[in-house]
Amino acid sequence: MPERARKIRVSCVVNGSEASFEAYPLARLLDVLREELKLTGTKEGCGEGECGACSIEMDGALVNSCLVPALQAQGAKIRTIEGVAIGGSLHAVQQAFITHGGAQCGICTPGMILAAVNLLARHPQPDDTQIREGLSGNLCRCTGYMKIFESVVAAVRRAETRA
């Protein structure tokens, strides 16, 4: 009988609430979020860190949740797409994606929005190059890049108008 790893208990904060789950140490955080915590907004695209569909924030940093082992989520602060809107009010980026047609089939959308929200946290008024770089790790197979880009530009303008 080969040696078998046991499931471990991991405690972390997900979208502002305490969360706890059991998982094998190398289980993908992506699968834990979707299957244990039932947060199915985070999508799987390629499963190898190329497409950004599974992007989440971990301790404020954008990461691909398909490449994070469950063990390393211990003690982490995690934000998924479910935690981007506050109360009933959409984030400016989410609203802009709706207004400007930034979502088509929707698989890349949660990752695109997390990437954009994370960019705005680091650069509140990004220029076009920074927006392109901020989204460059996220692939869209509906080829809707321009509308996605324009959505983020609009979200930035909206924030500027408010300020």
Add this chain to the structure above:
Amino acid sequence: MRAFLPAYEMETPRDLAAALGRMASEPGVWKPFAGGTDLMVLLEAGKLPHKKFLNIWNLQELRGIEASAEHVTLGALTTYAEVQRHEILAREFPLLCRAAAETGSVATQNRGTLGGNIANASPAADSPPALIVYDAEIEIVSAGGARWVPYDSFHSGYKKMNLRPEELIRRIRVARSAAGWKQYFRKVGTRRAQAISKICFAAAARVEAGRIADVRIALGSVAPTVLRAVRAEQILRGQQPGVAALQAAQNALGAEIAPIDDMRSTARYRRNVARNLLAEFLEVLAG
């Protein structure tokens, strides 16, 4: 086929000494696991042969960037994002910052580490050519002690390195001697963002009175390991960066690289592009 998860173990040592103790007690059994940007890809593909890992991601002894008069020393867990954000690195080590900015995506740069990039030992890694140009040395530690080794002799063959099973890369230090040199970096991939290199070229030179007083050139993806182009460097030293020097250096470079055909490119393409990048580097030196 996906991996069978119960077959994989991972433990979190409380500090570096505990990690090294574990590695010494069962040499080769426990391997370090940092940001996972390479290992998790292998795992998902069912191609991760090793089964027991030590989670070193939170070890503070492997973090931090420190500067002295002669060196900048980076903990092995320094991420690509941290490299880009560091003021001295941005000013004096543009090749390393460019390599960091062109490795993977923002998300990869937040998790991928310099130590991991070295220990993964891929000849297509993008930080090694920059590290070689900056005369990098790496500190290797084990329960038995520590040693500094020059990075340019660390990789001994394809995916092989001078690292014993119980040893760990702790720090990397780069020399500040190239500050003020003309520096050149270019990664050629299929796509501008997050492609793996077809070829990567990093170089720096000190130009005095129109002549190349000193020069360092290193390339990725053109040989079984990252390669320092010592023959091309030798030809260029003392020369003016003109056509005659270029042709001789291109021929020398052609003789010392050994590119192959693979899924990302062909040997012929890599050979041509290596020559062209050398030409572009000399244009930078002449300009």
